[in-house]
Amino acid sequence: MKATPFLMFQGDAAGALALYRAAFADFEELLLQEHPEGPQAGQVAMARIRVGGLEIMLYDSPPVHAFTFTPATSIFIECDDEAQLRALAETLGEGGGVMMPIGNYGFSSLFTWLADRFGVSWQLNLK
Known part of the structure; x- marks a missing residue:
């Protein structure tokens, strides 16, 4: 499976x-x-x-749907270093939205949560 x-x-x-x-x-x-x-x-x-x-x-999708992506489902990426996280955040976030800006949130020393310009949600975390 x-x-x-x-x-x-x-x-x-x-x-x-x-x-x-x-x-x-x-x-x-x-x-x-x-x-x-x-x-x-x-x-x-x-x-x-x-x-x-x-x-x-x-x-x-051939048919048009009334629904789209939601932040309730996201793709979680563990980044190897800060530079990688920041580069991904800059590229993926261009024209999108930020739910949690890059920062230390206690559970992670560096984390951000954003939606790209197509509405797909990404959580980027420093390992």
């Missing part, structure tokens, strides 16, 4: 892939399939990536 986070976008999956490629030094694109024709031509039919050892699936 294997569990994999599955992120559903509304036409923004390619933009999210570009952001994650820019943010993560260890980004791996395992699969990218685009819709060849129709109203979704060029949008992501299915993608699989790996960041920080975690495989994530992404796609653009």
Whole structure:
């Protein structure tokens, strides 16, 4: 058995892939399939990536939904050093929102919680 986070976008999956490629030094694109024709031509039919050892699936949903991402579910990244955490926070946070700015919160000497510009929530923690 294997569990994999599955992120559903509304036409923004390619933009999210570009952001994650820019943010993560260890980004791996395992699969990218685009819709060849129709109203979704060029949008992501299915993608699989790996960041920080975690495989994530992404796609653009054909039907439009009234729901989107929520901070109640986030991807938790343990960073190797402060520079890595700050670089990830800067890249992922551009155009997004910050729930907890970079700081010492007692449970961690350096932590931040943010949403990227697509609404995906990320918690970045210094090991």
